[in-house]
Amino acid sequence: MNAAFRPVTGLLADLPLLRIEASGPVLHVRLARPAKRNALNDPLVAQLHTVFVNLPRQTRALVLSGEGEHFCAGLDLAELSERSVFEGALHSRGWHACFDAIQFGAVPVVAVLHGAVVGGGLELAASAHIRVAEDSTFYGLPEGQRGIFVGGGGSVRVPRLVGVALMTDMMLTGRVLDADEGQAEGLSRYRVADGAGLAKGIELATRIAGNAPLSNFAVLQALPRIADMSASDGLFVESLMAAIAQGDEAAKQRMRAFLDGKAAKVKRG
Numbered sequence: 288m289n290a291a292f293r294p295v296t297g298l299l300a301d302l303p304l305l306r307i308e309a310s311g312p313v314l315h316v317r318l319a320r321p322a323k324r325n326a327l328n329d330p331l332v333a334q335l336h337t338v339f340v341n342l343p344r345q346t347r348a349l350v351l352s353g354e355g356e357h358f359c360a361g362l363d364l365a366e367l368s369e370r371s372v373f374e375g376a377l378h379s380r381g382w383h384a385c386f387d388a389i390q391f392g393a394v395p396v397v398a399v400l401h402g403a404v405v406g407g408g409l410e411l412a413a414s415a416h417i418r419v420a421e422d423s424t425f426y427g428l429p430e431g432q433r434g435i436f437v438g439g440g441g442s443v444r445v446p447r448l449v450g451v452a453l454m455t456d457m458m459l460t461g462r463v464l465d466a467d468e469g470q471a472e473g474l475s476r477y478r479v480a481d482g483a484g485l486a487k488g489i490e491l492a493t494r495i496a497g498n499a500p501l502s503n504f505a506v507l508q509a510l511p512r513i514a515d516m517s518a519s520d521g522l523f524v525e526s527l528m529a530a531i532a533q534g535d536e537a538a539k540q541r542m543r544a545f546l547d548g549k550a551a552k553v554k555r556g
C-alpha cells in the first residue's frame with residue numbers, strides 16, 4: 288500500500304463498513320466486510336452512498352476495492368427473506384440512488400476487482416468508470432439461481448458492457464466468467480496479476496486526477512447520456528459540452544502550455 292495514503296477524518300471516518308484513505312486528490316474506498324465477503328447489506332449501501340455525496344473537496348479521482356478474498360458477494364442474502372414486494376422495490380431504488388451517485392458523481396471511479404464479483408457486486412463494479420481485474424477475479428449473476436432478478440442497475444449497465452446476449456446467458460445458465468473472459472468481453476479494461484490491482488488502480492486514478500476537472504466531468508456526465516441519444520441529439524449535446532469545456536480557464540491554460548512547449552506530447556503506449 289502506498290505510504291502516502293492516510294485515513295480520512297470527519298464524516299467519512301465514521302463509516303464502519305468502509306475503510307477510507309486519501310492521498311492528495313485520490314481517495315481509496317475499501318468495502319470492509321470481509322467476513323461476509325463484502326456482501327451488500329443496507330448499512331453498507333447507505334455508507335457507500337454517503338461517501339459519494341460527501342466527497343472531500345480535494346478529491347479528483349477514486350479507487351474502489353474490497354478487503355479480504357473477494358471484491359463483493361453481491362446482495363446480502365440474509366436480508367432478502369424479510370422483504371415484502373413493496374419493500375423490494377424501495378430497496379432496489381435505494382441501490383439505484385447509490386450506484387447512480389457513483390456513475391454520475393463528481394469524480395471518476397476506478398474499481399479494483401479480485402475474487403468474486405457477483406450479483407450486486409458486478410452491478411457495483413459496473414457503476415465504476417474503469418475496472419482493473421486481478422487474476423483471481425470471477426464474474427457471475429447468480430440471481431437466476433436465487434430466484435430473483437438484478438435490482439442494482441445491472442440490467443441497464445451490464446448489457447452496455449457485454450451485450451444483452453451474454454448477460455442473458457449468465458443469468459439463465461449461471462455461467463461464470465474468469466478474469467480473462469471478463470477482459471475479452473469488456474467487463475474489465477486492465478488485467479493484472481494477483482496483488483497488483485491496487486497499484487494499477489492508484490496509478491490510473493492519479494493520472495485521471497491530473498486532468499482538468501471539467502473535462503472529467505464531461506466524460507462522466509455527457510458520454511453515457513450521448514450514447515443513449517439519437518445521433519442528431521448526441522451531436523448537438525456534444526457541441527454544447529465541447530463549448531463549455533473549452534471555455535474553462537483550465538482548458539485555456541493547458542492549450543497555452545502545449546503551444547509553449549511545456550506540456551507532454553502524446554506518446555505511444
Ligand code: 1HE
Pocket residue numbers: 322323324326327356357359360361362363364365379382403405406407408429430433435436437438439
Ligand atoms: C454471504 C454472502 C451473501 C457470502 N449474502 N452472506 N450473491 C450470491 O449468490 C453469492 C453468494 N456467495 C457465494 O457464492 C460465496 O460466498 C463466495 C463465492 C462469494 C465466497 O465463497 P467463500 O468460500 O470465500 O466464502 P463462504 O464460506 O461462502 O462465505 C463466508 C461467509 O460469508 C459465510 O457466512 P458465515 O457466517 O457462515 O461465515 C457466508 O454465508 C457469507 N456470505 N456471500 C450473505 N451474498 C439488488 S439485487 C442484487 C442481487 C444479488 O446480488 S444476487 C447474488 C447474491
